[in-house]
Amino acid sequence: MEARAASQFSPFSMSGNFCSEEDQLLEVKKGPWTEEEDALLLNCVNVYGEGRWNSIASFSGLKRTGKSCRLRWLNYLRPDVRRGNITLQEQLLILELHSRWGNRWSKIAQYLPGRTDNEIKNYWRTRVQKQAKQMKCDVNSKQFRDAMRFVWMPRLRERIESSSANNASSAMVDPINNFACTTDHHSAAGHPTSNQTAYQVVGKSGSSSFDRSLCSEMAIAASSSDLSYSGSTQGASLAPTAWDPAGSCCTESSINGGGSCSWHEGLIDEGDLMMENLWYDENIWFLQQQLFDD
DNA sequence: AACCTCAACAACCGCACATGC
DNA sequence: CGCATGTGCGGTTGTTGAGGT
DSSP: OHHHHHHHSOHHHHTOOOOSHHHHHHTOOOSSOOHHHHHHHHHHHHHHOSSOHHHHHHHHOOSSOHHHHHHHIIIIISTTOOOSOOOHHHHHHHHHHHHHHSSOHHHHHHTSTTOOHHHHHHHIIIIIHHHHHHTTSOTTSHHHHHHIIIIIHHHHHHHHHHHTTTOOOOOEEETTTTEEEOHHHHHHTTOOOHHHHHHHHTSOTTOGGGGSOHHHHHHHHHHHTTOOEEEOOTTSOOOOOOOOTTOSOOOOOOOOSSOOEEEOTTSOOOTTSOGGGGOOHHHHHHHHHHHHHO
16 A cells, blocks of 8 residues: 555655645645655654644644544554454444444444544445445344344354354453453353354344344354453553343443453454355245235 | 556544643 | 634545456
């Protein structure tokens, strides 16, 4: 990408590429960043730190806006940023979190270390909305949400489970509640078992029972997928969220305030397996049945 | 080889909110 | 309180490369 960006601007255009007459007057540069600009921005962030983006834009000599600098840093230059190969676990988390929060991309991104809101948003648009389009329904429709919840996500879980069968050790951290737990811990706290999950999945579509707790869905997803997620509770604001057996409520725990976490790399790296692979004829049949039931 | 289509990604834009004066 | 400024977020658009015809 950098090569692409670099090749796109000749030394002459390095100082140009202004979009409008107004931009030329203000000397605001737009478009792809060059390696030169990246290095400059990187250097400035090292010196001045993150934030104060307008100041950085001025001090650096970059003919970019503060907003542009911030975006470039967050989405590309930040040292912990991860790009490409969204894993099955990450896909599942995105679906789970989106079903809970909707298009709150930055919030969702908080639970996917190293992923940016922009990347998740792009992922949603290119992969998920594509599925909705293929089903000829709106991505926000009940129809599609049900499809995600009852077909797509269970499929993902199955695949994650089967892929992680060889990694049976289940010490993990609940990515939502952000505290260490084990499968037994979940059971003791009243989480449904995997079998119960399966029962729910084949239950009647449209029943509100499916909506009773996204928290449980997510906890199940985490516990059934060997979602090897390590977390740190430093920052002291990481209040574990209690599992509500009635499934009626779930308080949100904070992951802000210094808590850090990271994915264990290498367990499963199947990001290249597109989700569309999950859509077999049987799924379409299943969906049709559910829709007829409605 | 040329052209077309589409997925993937980077970046911009407008708006909302927070903060300081 | 009102205004200016800075920052963050979500929506949207533009660019590029890969794959198909």
